[in-house]
Amino acid sequence: MTARRPMLLLALLLxxxxxxxxxxxxxxxxxxxxxxxxxxxxxVQHEDDENARAEGERRFHANCGRCHQSPHKLxxxxxxxxxxxxxxxxxxxDEDMRLILRYMTQ
Amino acid sequence: xLPLSPNSRRSKRRFFAALLALFLAPVVHAxxxxxxxxxxxxxxxxTMGTGFITTFEGGTPHLGxxxxxxxxxxxxxxxxxxxxxxxxxxxxxxxxSDDFKGSAExxxxxxxxxxxxxxxxxxxxxxxxxxxxxxxxxxxPIWIRxxxxxxxxxxxxxxxxxxGTGAMVRGGFDLAPRVELNYAAYFSxxxxxxxxxxxxxxGGRAGIFxxxxxxxxxxxxxHLLQEDRTNSFGFxxxxxxxxxxxxxxxEYARSHDGSGYWIESAYRLSQSPVWQSAxxxxxxxxxxxxxYAGAGESDEMADVDTNQFEFxxxxxxxxxxRFVSSYGRQFSPDGNxxxxxxxxxxxxxxxxxxxGGK
Numbered sequence: 001m002t003a004r005r006p007m008l009l010l011a012l013l014l015x016x017x018x019x020x021x022x023x024x025x026x027x028x029x030x031x032x033x034x035x036x037x038x039x040x041x042x043x044v045q046h047e048d049d050e051n052a053r054a055e056g057e058r059r060f061h062a063n064c065g066r067c068h069q070s071p072h073k074l075x076x077x078x079x080x081x082x083x084x085x086x087x088x089x090x091x092x093x094d095e096d097m098r099l100i101l102r103y104m105t106q
Numbered sequence: 107x108l109p110l111s112p113n114s115r116r117s118k119r120r121f122f123a124a125l126l127a128l129f130l131a132p133v134v135h136a137x138x139x140x141x142x143x144x145x146x147x148x149x150x151x152x153t154m155g156t157g158f159i160t161t162f163e164g165g166t167p168h169l170g171x172x173x174x175x176x177x178x179x180x181x182x183x184x185x186x187x188x189x190x191x192x193x194x195x196x197x198x199x200x201x202x203s204d205d206f207k208g209s210a211e212x213x214x215x216x217x218x219x220x221x222x223x224x225x226x227x228x229x230x231x232x233x234x235x236x237x238x239x240x241x242x243x244x245x246x247p248i249w250i251r252x253x254x255x256x257x258x259x260x261x262x263x264x265x266x267x268x269x270g271t272g273a274m275v276r277g278g279f280d281l282a283p284r285v286e287l288n289y290a291a292y293f294s295x296x297x298x299x300x301x302x303x304x305x306x307x308x309g310g311r312a313g314i315f316x317x318x319x320x321x322x323x324x325x326x327x328x329h330l331l332q333e334d335r336t337n338s339f340g341f342x343x344x345x346x347x348x349x350x351x352x353x354x355x356x357e358y359a360r361s362h363d364g365s366g367y368w369i370e371s372a373y374r375l376s377q378s379p380v381w382q383s384a385x386x387x388x389x390x391x392x393x394x395x396x397x398y399a400g401a402g403e404s405d406e407m408a409d410v411d412t413n414q415f416e417f418x419x420x421x422x423x424x425x426x427x428r429f430v431s432s433y434g435r436q437f438s439p440d441g442n443x444x445x446x447x448x449x450x451x452x453x454x455x456x457x458x459x460x461x462g463g464k
Contacts, residue, residue: 065346075463088188091288091289
């Protein structure tokens with residue numbers, strides 16, 4: 001009985017450790033089943049990026065253009081600070097801030 | 107249970123460590139997959155608006171060099187420290203003299219600490235620009251303003267100093283799809299600290315922004331909590347019609363000391379069918395304003411009814427450097443006069459942290 005307890009514990013731990021892996025594998029399997037092949041997937045990704053870029057550009061002109069001419073792009077880490085400054089100064093929304101930052105750092 | 111030997115105890119520990127690593131690996135992997143790939147670590151930034159504006163008021167030249175340094179220090183993901191100062195001079199020849207004389211004025215526009223509490227609320231403490239209308243907070247910097255002269259109603263609602271000392275809550279969020287609300291509410295204490303003066307007041311501003319047609323409409327209110335305890339209120343309007351590079355802005359403000367409005371349109375000739383490469387850098391501006399003197403006596407505002415119109419022509423060498431010029435005429439019972447401005451404005455931005463420029 002006492003020799004069986006560590007084995008039971010071991011089996012439980014193994015099961016617990018494999019659950020997330022199994023979940024991931026299942027998810028991967030589903031993804032593989034539903035996702036398009038690599039070339040199509042890259043195209044979808046490219047379209048998503050383009051849509052995000054277009055939306056970011058639209059919000060950039062709508063928000064930043066309220067006060068000043070469009071500034072040129074700055075290095076990403078500087079841009080992150082300036083967009084946060086604008087979040088406070090121009091009371092732009094959280095979503096606008098994220099999309100504008102993404103657009104300005106692409 | 108039989109006692110385990112040291113060797114078997116060690117190997118058992120190794121086995122459980124390996125098991126733990128096996129157990130945690132997917133979790134760590136999943137977390138790393140879930141991290142925001144766009145997370146960019148912000149760095150402290152030094153930025154500055156500067157310019158040299160020559161103004162001719164009624165034939166008298168005024169030389170106006172101006173430097174307005176701004177330091178931004180982000181802390182973590184939710185904090186921002188920001189401070190801006192202005193050093194400017196007004197050099198003009200005294201009557202009967204050809205020598206330019208004057209003095210430099212220094213002021214601390216704001217020194218504030220912002221805490222972005224959530225998507226709806228940012229808390230600001232320190233010295234801040236008073237959120238009344240749009241000009242004082244958004245359009246005032248020399249590199250932003252389309253015309254270099256101040257609107258006649260600018261002192262209304264900004265109390266005497268344009269800044270308050272205390273606390274403010276503000277934010278902007280989606281009210282409905284394609285409708286955004288922005289707001290600010292503040293309380294300011296009296297301050298007599300040199301270059302950082304402020305009045306005791308409370309007030310706020312709220313606006314609705316429609317990002318589709320790019321229209322903003324809003325209103326502001328201020329109650330002075332000292333002296334004659336007067337109220338001021340105002341409205342603002344902005345429109346940038348998306349198909350054309352046109353900006354239309356207007357403000358109305360009313361107080362015990364006076365009331366008035368200004369309306370400004372600025373058109374960038376970037377869609378010009380002729381000489382496009384040269385004209386796309388050109389911006390033409392027009393502004394009309396009327397001021398009606400009130401019952402109070404403010405040193406900051408005209409004490410007689412005044413009308414003024416101005417036309418401006420700006421040339422953008424780059425988005426951060428431009429040549430500015432304007433002609434205006436002011437009509438008042440004290441006498442009519444021409445106002446000319448001519449100058450250069452420039453804005454720079456530098457990282458204050460190693461690696462910030464990458």
